[in-house]
Amino acid sequence: MFTHTLPLSQFVPTGAQEVQKLAQGTSDFISHFAKKGGPDPSDYPILNTLLQQFSAENIQKIFSDEHLNMIRNAFGEALSPETIQGWAYHKPLGYAGDFQIIEKIYNYHTSSNPHLAKWDQYFHTQKAPQAVRNRLSFFLDQLWKIKAETPSTSHILNLASGPGRDMYEALKVMGTSKLEIDCVDQDAQAINYAKGLCRDFLAHIQFTHKNVFRFIPTKTYHLIWSAGLFDYFNDNVFKRTLERFHALLKPNGKMVIGNFTVDNPSRGYMELFKWNLFHRSKKHLYRLAQECGFTENQIRIEQEPEGVNLFLVVTKI
Ligand SMILES: C[S@@+](CC[C@H](N)C(=O)[O-])C[C@H]1O[C@@H](n2cnc3c(N)ncnc32)[C@H](O)[C@@H]1O
Incomplete structure (x- = not known):
């Protein structure tokens, strides 16, 4: 389970092992939600707190591409283009912000797969x-x-x-x-x-x-x-x-x-x-x-x- 209390941006790694531990902890935290079939509304505040920290500047300071891939992989099927977040990542039309993802946003699209639907519901609560x-x-x-x-x-x-x-x-x-x-x-x-x-x-x-x-x-x-x-x-x-x-x-x-x-x-x-x-x-x-x-x-x-x-x-x- 996720135990970090510090914002990632304030995390000062003392060595590669510590960063690895942080990446593993973050990945375990995401896996926890993936395994239970996506976040419930009561999970949104803590998930928001974690994900808000992944702005590029902070990420570049702390995690390597390998770490980030490990964290993304923790989403499992929730990172497939079947979810909106997965569509954003895979860019099936070859570029970010294509007309289909924008339509999914306008129409509150949610996956027909009930486990993945929870991720879409979470996505739509974002600002x-x-x-x-x-x-x-x-x-x-x-x-x-x-x-x-x-x-x-x-x-x-x-x-x-x-x-x-x-x-x-x-x-x-x-x-x-x-x-x-x-x-x-x-x-x-x-x-x-x-x-x-x-x-x-x-x-x-x-x-x-x-x-x-x-x-x-x-x-x-x-x-x-x-x-x-x-x-x-x-x-x-x-x-x-x-x-x-x-x-x-x-x-x-x-x-x-x-x-x-x-x-x-x-x-x-x-x-x-x-x-x-x-x-x-x-x-x-x-x-x-x-x-x-x-x-x-x-x-x-x-x-x-x-x-x-x-x-x-x-x-x-
Ligand atoms: C994020 S969507 C915005 C669509 C619409 N304006 C809206 O707000 O609902 C971006 C659109 O911009 C188009 N686009 C991106 N770069 C472009 C460019 N250089 N010239 C023409 N269209 C472009 C894409 O094909 C895509 O349909």
């Missing part, structure tokens, strides 16, 4: 998936606002549109009148899925199968929306992409960019499964926008109710 689900109402708000501000048809660009769930849920509520949405995604499967999901609205949605860096737009937009993309970019790519797409805004148009905060409590859990993001603080996002030459009155930072998914909003003047 990060809740923040992803909160994007839906956040996007709906953006659409309402832009529609209210635009006398004619609102033109929207959705960068990295993924499964299209945000558009589907918004258009179900608002209808498509006076809305035209252009979507770009590099994954053809994501586009096909989004087309199927949004089939009733396709007269108002156009899809382009392209890497955003190679997308050559032919018009300007009232709103450019991008969630789950910029937090995979380093600062230089972030700024270049912001500058490039900001140029496509109509006067008074807005670019809204999602980025997970540095205070994401699910970060360690995600990074244990190699779902790594460029987490950024509000200050950091603000600074990046300033470095692109935007002025104070053009920059705003918003957030969804969990405060985990931040949104940099830049207005064109």
Whole structure:
């Protein structure tokens, strides 16, 4: 059973044997939950405490790749792509944050295998998936606002549109009148899925199968929306992409960019499964926008109710 009381970040190993002991203890602790068929809600606090410590910096200080593999292996079948955490780790589509895992999050997907289902139930209680689900109402708000501000048809660009769930849920509520949405995604499967999901609205949605860096737009937009993309970019790519797409805004148009905060409590859990993001603080996002030459009155930072998914909003003047 797990007996460490120190946060892993404060653990000062006195030798290889101690680190090995810590890794073994951690792995035994995980095995304990795996053997009993996944964590029950009463186990969540202690499991959270442990997993929160697996943010990359701490891990690199203490554990070798071998240790980490031992800890991951302790999950057993709960690390197969049958669970959401296993899907995150194995990346069956070849990259982190694919449209299928995002859909599983939006839909509270749980495995049909009752033992594995408990891991999915645990996953969905994390702040990060809740923040992803909160994007839906956040996007709906953006659409309402832009529609209210635009006398004619609102033109929207959705960068990295993924499964299209945000558009589907918004258009179900608002209808498509006076809305035209252009979507770009590099994954053809994501586009096909989004087309199927949004089939009733396709007269108002156009899809382009392209890497955003190679997308050559032919018009300007009232709103450019991008969630789950910029937090995979380093600062230089972030700024270049912001500058490039900001140029496509109509006067008074807005670019809204999602980025997970540095205070994401699910970060360690995600990074244990190699779902790594460029987490950024509000200050950091603000600074990046300033470095692109935007002025104070053009920059705003918003957030969804969990405060985990931040949104940099830049207005064109
Ligand atoms: C995390 S999902 C986000 C989907 C959606 N925006 C949402 O929030 O529900 C990321 C999507 O970005 C797409 N993507 C990642 N990098 C891209 C790039 N450079 N160009 C175009 N699409 C990209 C992936 O194919 C995937 O569908």
